[in-house]
Amino acid sequence: MQSAAGKTGRSRPLEFSGRLNRAGRSEMAELIRYFLEEASPEEISDLAFCAETLREKYYGKSVYFRGLIEFSSYCKNDCYYCGLQRSNSKARRYRLSEEEIVGRCALGRRLGFRTFVLQSGEDMYFTDERLCRIVSRIKTLFPDCAVTLSIGERSRDSYRRLYDAGADRYLLRHETADEAHYRKLHAPEMSLRNRMQCLYDLKEIGYQVGAGFMVDSPYQTCETLAEDFLFLRELQPEMVGIGPFIPHKDTRFADYYHPAAERTVILLALVRCLLPKVLLPATTALGTIDPFGREKGFRAGANVVMPNLSPPERRREYSLYDHKICTGDEAAECFQRLAGRIRKAGFVPDFSRGDPAGWRPRARRN
């Protein structure tokens, strides 16, 4: 195995990026394994330097704010790791009304947000008609804002209608690109092939697309992670959401190993090096397992945060995993504190729409 300097090349981030973009399956798995298991602190710091250099080339020190609105905790799926899975009879279910959703966007707009992320389980109550009406109301009221949807797998036609109604971005984590691994985490009726097809459809329609995966999910290996990296390289998403797997007490993985932030931080840096222009959140899950997790993420190439704009009384009920931070705060408090921490860490809170570097929007049908 060549030296770590040869792996990252502190002074040559573009070359390291090129290496990741050429690596075959086994070399990718070996690089991931090396950084997760063998690399010295100096080598990890070289990797973070590469990631920061690439992030700064396209985005400077900006950390973009997205306001997250969790509008329904109903879900028709059984993802075995998730507290909202339909088989979890202890989950508290709620739906926000259309007025409440638009009202949280209005609050966010007053606080300065220019992106709203509407997230839910796969809740069929929210038909295309209802969702298109909500999206188009938000875009009419706040035309300078971007709307991101994170509402799971739908038909291509549905994605098209939502795009034409004004949705700009779509987050759909693929969770794992390895078929055998996917089968161990999801109910038999769910399909990795369909999930991947959804991502390709979204991209083809014109959305800014976010894929992503959990770090240290049950049965994950360096080989399954290599599949994730190869899939991301092929898809070329505009956003990648990766965060540590945190077990939920009412799932079959309740007693599963609790991860360390360091592994997520290393993978964030590797994703930044693989896709230099990507928008990369330092997730709430990362901030949950380590009080300085998000700051560590920024220093490894992350450049997005998604503070919660959901009504405080609902946040505990949107329980994907246990011990989530900021579940009780008012949006304004949480967001001021986060902006202060970002400044203190040497970065710049940025409330613009934060589109991907070089983004050109595609036409919508009226």
Ligand code: SF4
């Ligand atoms: S991960 Fe998403 S789709 Fe799966 S059970 Fe949870 S909310 Fe539903």
